[in-house]
Every structure is written in structure tokens, then in C-alpha cells.
Amino acid sequence: MPSVRSFIKPAGPAVEAPAGQEASYVVRGAMLECECGSNPNLLNLPTCHGAYIQGQPLMNVADSKPVVNIPATFGVCEALDAPCEPQVNMEWMNGKADVLIDGKPVLTSDSYIMCMKHANGVIYIADDGQKKE
Template sequence: MPNQVSMGALMTCTFGAAPSALVVLPKNKVLCEGPPAANIMDHVPLMNIMPFAVCSSPANPVVAAATAAALGVLTPMPCIPATSAPWVPGAPTVLIANMPALDNISKCMCNWGGVIAFSSAGTVKTMIP
């Protein structure tokens, strides 16, 4: 069974160099094993999703420009997440602030082609049916 995701959950991006922790503001007014619980709308770049060190996606315009300047040698550049769509699929049977709860099997797509997934949910006891 999937676990509920809460503040501090660790995420990885397929084009990122290091993991990042999810930031969940207490606006949902639901706590999960202490920290605030997340829903699928907690996907805002630089507010909920922090950078993954450097980005190596050739679809990222900054990486493409640096790679072109380096005569075609892939040049990773600082990550600035670009997540315009919510996490999918979430847990449709459990609502937090009238939106599906975020579980640890959900994914979020970055506009530059990366897939953001959870390596740790931030909770260990709270399961979502």
C-alpha cells in the first residue's frame, strides 16, 4: 500500500543530480505523523519543489545554451524546477483540502522532460488505501 507524503519527503528527478525535500505549507490544515500532509496541488516550483542541484536535460533552454557554447558537450546547469501540472495520480479516495492526497507512488512531470518521484514518503505508518 502507498504511504501518505508529508513535509520533508525526499524526491529525485531523472535529470537532477541530487535529491530534494518536499516543502508542504500548513495551509491544508492536516498533519501526518507530525509534519503537514501533502495533496496533489503541492507542486509549485521553488515553493514546494526545491532544486535538484544541477539539471542535465537537453530540453532545458539553459542547459541547451551551455551545451551549444561548449561545442556540443553536455553541460549541466543549475536546476530550476518547472512543474506546471499537479502530481498524478494521487489518492482519489482520500481528500486533503478538497484535493486528492499525495501518495509516494505519484509522479510529477517537469516541463524539461524530467520525472520527479519519491524515494522517501516522509511517513512510515500512514497508509493510503
């Protein structure tokens, strides 16, 4: 999987993985990018849910809290020419609804979340964080 994927923001509330790629499960340390931000950053999970893939803790759609899970900055917000400090007040979209962790859908590589600071502020999973062997 490339380190950065190109998403097309659709008119409806869904962002899909590029054609030919299957969504994968997201683990602690996944690489996030904001469409408006200048720098990527890492997704955090301070307390594990007790579910693992290849020894790495899986995340769910509720792992969307600013600063706790989503980093405080993505560098410079190119849309606002100011620090890219995401404001998020929702759960991740496009979780895998048929796989639950702590009662919430598991987070997948085609999940995304909206930043409330700018209409183009889509935060997405650039890399699922799984160690490739």
C-alpha cells in the same frame, strides 16, 4: 522503503510503485528526486492543510508550486548539462483520489510530476518523509 526507488516511465500517464510495495502518504519534508537531477531535495509545505499522520502534516496533489513546494534546484540537470531548476505547471499525478485534503487527492509515495524543461524530467517521491519508529 529504500531511499531511492527505480521508476519505469510507462507509455501511459502513470508511474507505479515497485512490485510488492504499497503507496504511503506523503508529508512535509519528503525527499524528492528528479530523474535528470544530480541531487535530491525536500518537499515543502509552508501552510498546513490541517490533516496529519503521526503528527506530521499531510500534502495533497495541489502542493506542486515551484519554489513554494518543489525546491528551486536538484543540482545539475544531467540531460541538459545545466542547473536543474524544475519548471512545473501541473499537479502531482497518482494522488489517492478517495482520500481528499482541502478537496484534493492526498499525495502518495507513487505520485510524480513532470518537469517541462526535458522529456525525461520526472520528479518523484524518493521517501515519503514519515518518521519511521
